[in-house]
Amino acid sequence: MxxxxxxxxxxxxxxxxxxxxxxxxxxxxxxxxxxxxxxxxxxxxxxxxxxxxxxxxxxxxxxxxxxxxxxxxxxDRTILSLHHHQREEIRELNQFRESVIERANVWINVLDPSGRIVLWNTTAEEITGYRREEVLDSDRIWQWLYPDADDRARNRARAEEILRDEGELVGYESCITTRDGRQRRISWNARSLRNENGEKVGAIAIGQDVTDLREAEMTIRQRERQLSTLMDNLPGMAYRCRYDDHWTMLFVSSGCRELTGYEPDELVNNHRVSYAELIADGGNGGVLRAVESAIGNAESFSIEYAIDRKDGRRIWVWERGRAVEDNGDLVLEGIILDISDRKKLENELSELATRDPLTGLFNRREMTRLLDEEVARAKRYGRALSLLWIDFDHFKEINDEYGHAAGDSVLKATSALLADSVRSVDVIGRFGGEEFVILLPEMDRAEAWETAERLRTLIRETPQPLGDGRTVPLTISIGVSVFPDHGTDSHTLCAEADRAMYQAKSSGRNRVVLAPLVQEAHNP
Structure with a gap:
């Protein structure tokens, strides 16, 4: 009308x-x-x-x-101008639709109040595989995108809430089925539309395909879990720290708890204690030198040092790490392992290599090495060095009468008594059988003679245990040589002391004999 x-x-x-x-x-x-x-x-x-x-x-x-x-x-001119302006607006709107809506890299569609599609942009076609002509002025798309009835009902209900203007959707995600049967996850933002009179005329929905993003996030989470599991099961502590005086920890694995006794957050950023404070006996200097050398050579570093745990127990650790650049700063990354058991085993092996298994004293090889060092030191500083060569008198009779077990008991007890009766700087070792050698650094002939007499008297006055509750008396014969009076090398000193010991035995045993001076030894 x-x-x-x-x-x-x-x-x-x-x-x-x-x-x-x-x-x-x-x-x-x-x-x-x-x-x-x-x-x-x-x-x-x-x-x-x-x-x-x-x-x-x-x-x-x-x-x-x-x-x-x-x-x-x-x-008419006004009307023509208005028509021209309207045509321009229509053209601009078409351009806007073409450039913004159609070419947008997000899915844009508009629903009428009945939930039918009235706008379906190019990205929507690309994501779903359904052409605009198939979906416009129809609600069949709901069945195509959501073939599962329950899923369709749930998502349709959310759309109807928007159409009723009962809220907005922000970041709502749903899983759609495309024309070729693939599953895609879409993140939706939607709101209702009103005309100039305020009447509800539908809803606009903007969707973004986040399938690849969610898969990437899932992959990252899986890798983080795998990395976390790996870190938690490492036989030590993985770390990332600053290259500073405190070795400030930026990250430590949960192995920190077992290794140091501290919780990870107590070490991170020096919250309670810095890692440098845990390094024992001023070992920071050695650690720093090793790290500096590795950085200078662009290589990784390996260090062994001791740390003090939270409970006060000292352990040995092995650290393997490397410097890496992080935003222009150098940081260290690596792993620290508890090697206390290995260190203990090494010490035990070292003991086996250098100690006599029966008495626990240094063996002949180690004593020879130590004697060479002491002679070199005596030459360098022009100081005296004395050598005592000790042999047990009539020891074979103890073995023959009481057995070798009893003889071993006497050897252990006598060697312990000798070791406890010399200075801390003195070195005592077993050369074999019942022969013992004592090195007396910075001790001249008179002092060496007095020490030898004191030890001889101590052994003579101390009954030695046989291991079964009984004891036997024991005496020793001692030969004494002194550097440089009796020789300037270890071989000569040993030979002179050994010769003096045999002279003591041939003179009646239980006595001390000082080796003759070099010139005296050659006098007829």
């Missing part, structure tokens, strides 16, 4: 204008002729007045027509 009314409006206006013109013209002619006849009775004058009146009428009507046309033309 409004359309018909709009169509007849120009006709009515035209008829109304013509009617007004005819009425005005009729009134003008009628009244102007009457007035002219009343005012100008002279025919000639009346004729001229009629002529002027006609010209005036033409001029007035021309002016009115001119004004009417000007108004109409102005109105």
């Amino acid at each position: 409004d359309t018909l009314k709009g169509r007849h409006t120009p006709l009515r206006r035209s008829l109304w204008a013509v009617g007004v013109y005819l009425l005005a013209g009729g009134l003008w002619i009628t009244f102007s002729d009457y007035l002219a006849g009343q005012w100008f009775p002279d025919p000639e004058t009346l004729n001229r007045v009629q002529t002027y009146k006609g010209i005036l009428f033409v001029l007035v009507t021309a002016l009115v027509l001119f004004l009417a046309l000007m108004r109409q033309f102005s109105s």
